[in-house]
Each structure stands twice: as C-alpha cells, then as structure tokens.
Amino acid sequence: MAKLILNHVSKDFGTGGRAAVHALSLDVREGGFLALLGPSGCGKTTVLRMIAGFEQPTDGSIHLGERLLADAAHTLPPERRNMAMVFQSYALWPHMNVADNVGYPLKVRGISGERYRQKVREALSTVRLEDYAERRPADLSGGQRQRVALARCLVTSPDVVLLDEPLANLDRHLKKEMEETFREFHQRSGATMVYVTHDQSEAMALATDVAVMSEGQLLQVAAPAEIYARPDGRLVGGLVGQGAILSLAIPDGWPRSIDWPALKAIWSEQEEKIPRADILVRPEDVVADAEGIACRVDSVLYEGERYALRLSLPDGQVLRAYSREAVKPGDVYAVAIRSAWRL
Numbered sequence: 001m002a003k004l005i006l007n008h009v010s011k012d013f014g015t016g017g018r019a020a021v022h023a024l025s026l027d028v029r030e031g032g033f034l035a036l037l038g039p040s041g042c043g044k045t046t047v048l049r050m051i052a053g054f055e056q057p058t059d060g061s062i063h064l065g066e067r068l069l070a071d072a073a074h075t076l077p078p079e080r081r082n083m084a085m086v087f088q089s090y091a092l093w094p095h096m097n098v099a100d101n102v103g104y105p106l107k108v109r110g111i112s113g114e115r116y117r118q119k120v121r122e123a124l125s126t127v128r129l130e131d132y133a134e135r136r137p138a139d140l141s142g143g144q145r146q147r148v149a150l151a152r153c154l155v156t157s158p159d160v161v162l163l164d165e166p167l168a169n170l171d172r173h174l175k176k177e178m179e180e181t182f183r184e185f186h187q188r189s190g191a192t193m194v195y196v197t198h199d200q201s202e203a204m205a206l207a208t209d210v211a212v213m214s215e216g217q218l219l220q221v222a223a224p225a226e227i228y229a230r231p232d233g234r235l236v237g238g239l240v241g242q243g244a245i246l247s248l249a250i251p252d253g254w255p256r257s258i259d260w261p262a263l264k265a266i267w268s269e270q271e272e273k274i275p276r277a278d279i280l281v282r283p284e285d286v287v288a289d290a291e292g293i294a295c296r297v298d299s300v301l302y303e304g305e306r307y308a309l310r311l312s313l314p315d316g317q318v319l320r321a322y323s324r325e326a327v328k329p330g331d332v333y334a335v336a337i338r339s340a341w342r343l
C-alpha cells in the first residue's frame, strides 16, 4: 500500500463554463480515511471517478506511491489500479447468493478452490455476515446488503477503497449502525479509504481527514476536530457543523480565536470605520448569562434532549443556541458567547 497523491488535478468535460474539478491537490495517507465533503455538483464524484480510472484528468496527475495512475496523456485502466468502489446502489447480483456475490471478483481473477473459499469466509467475517452466506440479496435488509457490497470490495485486498455516498439510501437509524460498520471495516481492513458525502455529520463521524470542496476547488483539508474548531473561510464554516456567522467590526491584529471578554468589548465598540469580519459562533458556545447580550427568541425547536433556539441580537443578526430550559418565542434571552472563531 502507498500514499494516494492528487497533484493539481483538473477535469473539464468541455461543456463550457467552469471545470468540474480545478487544480485540486490532495494527499491521502496510507491507511487514512478521507471524506470528500461538499454541496451537490461541487465535483466530489468526478474526483472519485478519476481516482478509480473511470475518468481521465484533463490536467495534473494522480499517483499511488511512486506509480503514475493517470495524467492528461496516460491512464491506467481501472482493473489495473487494485482499487474497489462501493456505490449508493449496492449493485449486487440478485440471482447469486451472498457468498457468490462476495467471491465474484475472485472468480474474475481466476482464483478458485480452498483459497477462494477462505478469502470469501474472511471477507464475510470482517462485515459479520458469516451466517448469511447462503442467502439471496432480496432476503437481506438494506444495511446487510451494503455490508455484502463492502465484503465484495474487500475480498481482493484493494489498496484503496472508494465509496460514493454509500449510506444515502438508508434511514437515519440504519445510517448510524452502518457508520459503526464502516469505522470497524476501516480498522480491520487497514485499507486507504476515500468517501464521498454531502452529509457533514457522516464525514465528521467516520473520517480521519475531511476535505471540503466547493465549485470544483478544494477549500480545506484537516482532521474532523480541527476543521470543526478552525474552519477556513465562510464556505467551510457554513458547511461544517452548526452555527451562526456574524459580521462584526474587528480591529486589525486580533487573534482568530475570540473569547467572551474580548467579544463583549468588540460588541460594545462596534465602530463604523473598522472593517467587518465574519465570525463563526457555535450554538454550544452560546450560554444563558444575565450579564450578557440581551437577545430576542425568534423560534424554538424541541429536540428531545434540548431546545434549539434561534435568537436575534439587538442589531438584528441571528444567533443559534441550545437550552435545557423551555423558552418561548418573543422572550428576552441574555447570552454570553464563550468563544468564537474569525473565518
């Protein structure tokens, strides 16, 4: 196994307008789990298809360790890349049982006999489906089918596993269960994984690294906790996690991380001539404080374990907060902002 390297990769489908992917550079470390996150149409699937070999870059190059997989002049066909791809639709053969579905890629490679049976057993055990070997896909739940698809991609010991929104068709409960399966699958297989999703909570829960894309470009790559705490720019701040983005006059030279005493001072000295900056405030950092800024409650959503509040600051800007106590729209709710982040 080796590091997967994308070096200034672009893809222009020649349809006019901007390229689907533009000068994207990214390293996925060996054994890493990278989530490609971004809104619909930002180019995630195109990146994945270029890594797999289904699309050729129009510029830049893709390498696996020392090996060149593709550039604008050359491309190694998908079957010679030792990668496996899992799709949203599980693409299982309905007429084959689970074991035959899982073993199919081995048959294609001419592997048979005891070696074949052992590899199928191992792959089924990795996804905990040993007892389902004889079943047909139609007799399985959605989550079990997805696990068969995972076992099938694992059976050939791929260097890289590519996953294109594999949980998009599952309900919320099953999604959580499958997130656990994916994490375990990653740990047990040791494969390098690239996972495409537009669901930020999925990306944060699963990946060791999150890459955020917008309009064909890469905006930031970092570990989930890092990208949550220190997003770079308004787009990443808006895409990752919950929160409100405030526009405040911040004097030059202020640190990016702003605590409550500093924020209180900034709030009371909003001067016209100081340029404004975007400040991200997470709802968990907004706490009730009688000495704080008096906001008005706009709306309240009961979420079971807490209330999610939409608040208006005195200047009309919106803030989000959580409360354990019930409050009503129209109430005055004074808050302190424990910490904020300049985007």
Ligand SMILES: Nc1ncnc2c1ncn2[C@@H]1O[C@H](COP(=O)(O)OP(=O)(O)OP(=O)(O)O)[C@@H](O)[C@H]1O
Pocket (backbone or CB within 6 Å): 013, 015, 020, 038, 039, 040, 041, 042, 043, 044, 045, 046, 047, 198
């Ligand atoms: N084969 C193609 N021919 C022409 N344009 C394409 C082709 N494939 C993708 N595109 C365009 O490239 C852009 C990126 O598409 P892509 O499917 O990579 O986005 P995405 O982020 O995966 O979106 P989604 O989350 O909706 O799947 C889009 O504008 C899309 O219309």
